[in-house]
Amino acid sequence: MSKQIKIISGEKATTGAWVLHHDQKLTAVRSPDFGNISLAGRAGRLLSVMSKEDEWDINNDRLTELARVNGIxxxxxxxxxxxxxxxxxxxxxNDGVAVLGVTQASLLGHTADLFESQQPEKLERAVIDLAERASQSPVARSDCEEEISDTHKLSKSERxxxxxxxxxxxxxxxxNGKSDRLYFNGSLFSRExxxxxxxxxxxxxxxxxKLLLEADHLLSKMGCAPAETLKKLLGPIxxxxxxxxxYYEVSVVANERGATEFVMKPASLAKFVPGGLADMLDDAKALASSLTYGIVKSSNVRGAIRDPEVLIKVFINRGYVExxxxxxxxDxxxxxxxxxxxxTxxxxxxxxxxxxxxxxxxxxxxxxKGDATQAAVHVAASQSAAQFYGPDHTRHAERLKDIPEAKSGAARALSVLRKTR
Known part of the structure; x- marks a missing residue:
């Protein structure tokens, strides 16, 4: 894919989201590598569930149970x-912990900071880089291995x-592509x-x-837009x-006036989330489409949504609107x-x-905000690892499958052991 439309994000929230994602994958295998990702991911997951508690002070019994039900x-x-x-x-x-003003909105940033504080290895940074590239569009190994290797100064064995x-x-x-290995994000692009x-x-x-960039920019602002708007901008072909x-997903809102299509990018919800949450993501897309219909389509008489932020805040905090x-x-x-x-x-x-x-x-x-990454990852981070085993998991690893140690790590370990004798 052209560099004009391939964007490798270096934002802290993106790093934090990938750390949580990769930690969930590591819970399904036994691997001697990626210890800093595991530590930061589990700490971020624990921080997520603690920050959702009604009280900032959490006693030891409650803390132990929160950790247990979330796979820690x-x-x-x-x-x-x-x-x-x-x-x-x-x-x-002695009796527990107090959470110091942490909010769900800051969770991904804190997770990224925890990762950096562990002085992560080159390979750990590189697996996050590869995952981000593969989430932008399917990428062949030959198209990215040299750049990733140079960026993170990887040796041949590390690569x-x-x-x-x-x-x-x-x-x-x-x-396996026609002549090369092809990498992609299974939540965004199917194998087919x-x-x-x-x-x-x-x-x-x-x-x-150029048109694709304009359409993506529009969706980065709106999050969910009428399909007719995107079709007009991009043209039928x-x-x-x-x-x-x-590349885009279409949802339909049907009511007494007919059916209206709305478009969003899959990455807005699914990029970092394992397949086990597919139903929840579909629910969120359907709700976003219905609310967007009220914003852009409904007349005042029907019930146009004039202030989406206020309405959705009331809907979530009070639990209903009437x-x-x-x-x-x-709708x-x-x-x-x-x-x-x-x-009713x-x-x-x-x-x-x-x-x-x-x-x-x-x-x-x-x-x-045009991006539900934060909210989607918060949901993923606060669930027990056992709840995430979807089709993608069974394709890659059986439960607690042993993963061979990285060749570079094994060589380094032997070098250290020999020097201590």
Whole structure:
């Protein structure tokens, strides 16, 4: 894919999200490598669940149980708490801990800082780099290995470890291309589409690349936009190319006025999240589309959403919104069937009750900020590892599969041992 449209993000939140993602993958295998990713990922996951508690002070019994149900072993807890204390994120006492003003919005940044504080190895930085590149578009090994190797100053054996371990652990998805290994993010590009996506994106001419950048910029601001807007901007041929490779996803809002299509980028929700949360992501996309319909399509009489931020805040904090607007009764039927909301009517009007707050959090971030990465990763970070075993997991590793030690790490270990004799 042209460098004009391939962007390798160096933002702290992106690093933190990949650390959490990679840590989840490491929980399914036995690997002697990537210890700094594991430590920072587990500490970030623990910080996430602690910061969601109603009280800032958490006693030891509650803390142990929170760790247990989120896949953190009891023996690992003291070490993780000490790392959080050194980072200034908690205070520790004999009876428990106090969380020091940490919010969910800052979680990814703190996770990235925890990772950096461990002085990560070159290979650990490189597996994050490769995963980010493969999430932008499918990439062949021959197209990226030299650049990644030069960026992180990898030796030949470390470069080989980068690709072999990333495949075995599941940091990236992969497929044998026509003449090369092809890497991609399984949450964004299916195995069937990966080669086609690479060819399509690399084959875009300068004008098509310019239009794609404009469309991506529009979605970075809106998060969810009417399909007719994107089709008009891109033109029918380019739109068809991108839709066929699932570069964009289309959701439909159906009501008494017919069906309206809305578009978002899969990366807005799915980029860092394992397949086990697919249903929740679909719920968030459906809710985002329904709310966007109210913002851009509904008339004042039907129930236009004039201030999305206020409405969604009330919806999440209070748990419901109500009134006589027909939109409340007509625009959320799919979501009601999926169990996300419940629609009722009384002499007070129509009430839309929220059943899944975490879905609304992701939809809010998508609509207001154009990116639900933070909310999606928070959901992933606070779930037990056992809940994440989806199809991608079974393709790459059986439960607790032994992963061979990196060749570079083995050589280094032998060198150290020999010197100490």
């Amino acid at each position: 072993e009891k023996f690992a807890l003291p070490g993780l708490l000490e790392e959080l204390r050194k980072a200034g994120l908690i205070d520790r006492g 080989d470890d980068l690709f072999s371990l990333s495949e075995q652990i599941g940091f990236v998805d992969f497929e 589409n990966a080669e086609k996506a690479k060819n399509v994106l690399e084959g875009l001419n300068a004008e098509e690349q 380019l739109w068809s190319k991108l839709h066929q490779i699932a 009134g006589w607007a027909e939109a409340l009764r007509e 959320y039927k799919l979501l009601e069937r999926r169990g996300v909301v419940t629609v 009517s009384s002499n007070k009007g129509h009430r839309l009750t929220l059943n899944k707050p975490e879905v609304a959090e992701m939809a809010r971030e998508l609509i207001l």
